[in-house]
Amino acid sequence: MKRAARLVAWLCALAGAAPLLAAVIHPSPPRPADSGDPRQSGTHFMSAATQAMQQDDRQNPAMLWVAGGETLWQTAAGKASRSCMSCHGDAKTAMRGVAARYPAYDSKAGKVITLAQRIELCRQGAQQAPPLAPESDDLLSLEAYVGMQSRGMPLAPPQDEQTRAAAERGRLRWQQRIGQLNLSCAQCHDDHWGGKLASAVIPQAHANAYPIYRLEWQSLGSLQRRLRNCMNGVRAEAPPYGAMELVELEAWLALRARGMPLETPGVRP
Amino acid sequence: MAARRDLSNPLPRRGLAAALTTLLLSTATAATDGIPDPLPGTAPGDVERGRAIVANRQLGLCLLCHSGPIPEEPFQGNLAPDLTGAGERSTAAQLRLRIVDPGRINPATIMPAYYKTEGLSHVAPQYRGKTILTAQQVEDVVAYLQTLRT
Ligand code: HEC
Ligand code: HEC
Ligand code: HEC
Structure with missing residues (x-):
């Protein structure tokens, strides 16, 4: 699919994705003054306008990719003709907390891998689909969609x-x-x-x-x-x-x- | 990744400029905190060219970190002292050493060495063995900095 065509498809998907947009405004992360933690998210260093763009899903341009990822999650692909959903089910439950745990050691791969690499393992292995190029819209969409399911959860890197x-x-x-x-x-x-x-x-x-x-x-x-x-x-x-x-x-x-x-x-x- | 060096053991890369710098610094900094003589093969520094280098974000990069009396460049950094008065605070020899290899004055400095190629690690291929500024550009910058008075 051409990039422009896909964007249009996503816009349509987005328009239809009412549940996705239900809770659109989410609060800023806690400030150190509140928590005593000297760490500050990158959001804290941005202008108010850019912060507002991130915090309102209706304004956040990344939501186009998230919507695209939701479509891909449900679409059968590869020689196996399976979708992510056919194995994992609803991403909202199956993928909750997953992005917060990557990178992680993968015993089958025998090395530490990123979330993008984990998705690729399922694409190429489970779906028998051709690899997605780094930074391709499809890979970023899946990553954003899976990532979105952990929004608000604390980063929890594995301790192995x-x-x-x-x-x-x-x-x-x-x-x-x-x-x-x-x-x-x-x-x-x-x-x-x-x-x-x-x-x-x-x-x-x-x-x-x-x-x-x-x-x-x-x-x-x-x-x-x-x-x-x-x-x-x-x-x-x-x-x-x-x-x-x-x-x-x-x-x-x-x-x-x-x-x-x-x-x-x-x-x- | 092929040919990536062990991080704990970066091999120095040596080029002509690097060898020259080592030579210059080993003689110059032993006794003083500066490089008294102009870099070899240079004409006297040109103030206007020096100013243009300092103002240029791709070439001098100075204003990424410093502010200075260059009002036409609105986005100046605040990671380093304002350059106004640099010519009063330091001699030409001190300024030259500061540009050539500021690590000689403060090993922990964030200011890059503008005329040095050794002791660097993972340099992108297009910059390998090359100094940030040429010897003549260093002299031009030194000439300009000397004019900066309060
Ligand atoms: C010379 C200063 C400098 C160095 C050195 C530097 N960065 Fe950055 N980095 C920045 C700036 C400035 C930004 C923000 C850029 C912007 O907002 O346009 C940034 C942004 C980032 C971000 C994004 C943070 C966020 O909130 O999204 C990450 C991650 C990062 N850098 C990692 C690194 C890593 C890893 C290295 C070393 C390989 C590195 N940086 C070296 C200046 C630097
Ligand atoms: C044929 C079944 C199947 C398909 C299709 C499939 N997966 Fe998986 N996926 C698995 C299995 C099984 C695991 C557990 C990994 C393991 O231990 O090898 C897994 C693991 C994952 C994980 C890591 C979960 C965790 O807790 O660490 C992610 C993320 C993931 N899959 C995303 C996807 C995406 C995105 C797609 C579609 C592009 C997809 N999967 C398609 C079977 C599948
Ligand atoms: C990445 C940051 C950075 C860049 C780029 C940089 N400097 Fe600096 N510079 C510093 C810092 C920090 C100091 C303060 C002393 C120290 O920490 O070494 C300094 C100190 C100086 C000093 C001595 C202090 C003074 O003002 O009297 C001069 C002169 C100077 N810089 C000139 C320059 C010039 C000219 C350039 C560009 C050709 C430049 N610097 C580029 C960070 C930088």
């Missing part, structure tokens, strides 16, 4: 040895200076959050709203796209989508944000 070890390797990467500009993630996001890098306010970089609709991209994008942006910014080599380096950074970010409520799908400037 493998997932913790991946997060620890991610933490080391986080602290390593990289690129021609020789900056680490931590130097900006731990040491200088709240400061201004030209016109951009540096957030704490909590990964609790992904995938996000980024106004600069005019599209939905994954956490890995965001991480690669920061790597490009410091003129570092950005690993390809799905690379272990990025998965490990995701695992670290999940641990770093554990307990913070998931806000998927987020909006960012």
Whole structure:
């Protein structure tokens, strides 16, 4: 399906998806003043207008992808001609809390995988469907739809040895200076959050709203796209989508944000 | 990923500029906190060119972190001191060292080294072995900074 055609299809789906839009306005995440927790979601660093766009599902452009994901969830695909729903049932119950637990060690894959990779395993394995390209609308839609089912739930990264070890390797990467500009993630996001890098306010970089609709991209994008942006910014080599380096950074970010409520799908400037 | 180095053991990459910098710094910083002589092969710094480099977000990148007396650039950072008065606070030699390799003054600094290629890790291919500014651009920036007075 052409992109424009699909958008129209989604708009229609969205119009028909009344239950999806029932509780459209959801409150801001708690501020540190309320909770004593120094961590602040990226939402906190945005303008009031962008915050409002995220908090109102009728204004949040990412809801187009969520609606598309709902359609895909119900659509048979691949040689197996099965839908996600035919195995998992209603996503609202089956997928509740799932996104809050990724990345996670997968014993069959023998490694720590992201939610996007988990979805791909079902696509290619269970549905026998061809792989979805990284950052494709279909993959982002499924990820956003699955993510949405955990909205408001605290991030709960698994505590098993493998997932913790991946997060620890991610933490080391986080602290390593990289690129021609020789900056680490931590130097900006731990040491200088709240400061201004030209016109951009540096957030704490909590990964609790992904995938996000980024106004600069005019599209939905994954956490890995965001991480690669920061790597490009410091003129570092950005690993390809799905690379272990990025998965490990995701695992670290999940641990770093554990307990913070998931806000998927987020909006960012 | 092929050829990605062990994070705990980044191999230094050496280029001509890097070797030169090492040479310069080992002689210059041993006794002083600056690089007294202009970088080899450069003409005297040009103030106007220096200002243009500092104002340019893709080239100098200075205003990502610093503010300064460049009113036509509205979005200036606040991660570093305002550059106004830089020419009073420091000598040309001190400014030159600060641009070439600020890590020599403050190892924990976030300010990048503008004329150094060694000791970096995971540099994107298109920037590998290249300094952020050329020797002449460093001299131009130093010339401009010297004019900044309160
Ligand atoms: C030079 C400063 C700088 C460095 C270094 C840096 N970032 Fe960022 N990062 C930013 C800024 C600024 C933003 C917000 C951009 C915007 O809003 O347009 C951001 C955004 C993010 C976000 C999105 C947060 C949210 O609320 O959605 C994540 C995640 C992130 N960075 C991770 C990283 C990682 C991982 C690294 C290291 C590989 C890194 N950053 C390195 C400046 C930096
Ligand atoms: C033929 C059955 C089948 C189909 C079709 C299927 N899945 Fe799955 N899915 C499973 C099974 C079985 C598991 C448990 C994974 C395991 O342990 O191997 C699973 C696990 C998952 C998980 C991880 C759940 C958790 O708690 O960690 C997600 C997310 C998921 N599937 C999404 C999808 C999506 C999205 C689709 C459609 C694109 C889909 N699945 C299609 C059988 C299926
Ligand atoms: C990523 C951030 C960053 C960038 C980019 C940057 N600086 Fe800095 N600079 C700093 C910080 C922070 C300091 C304060 C001292 C320290 O921490 O090392 C500093 C200090 C200085 C000083 C000494 C303090 C003073 O004002 O007297 C000068 C001069 C200076 N920078 C000039 C520049 C110029 C010129 C450029 C661009 C060619 C530049 N800086 C780019 C972060 C930056």
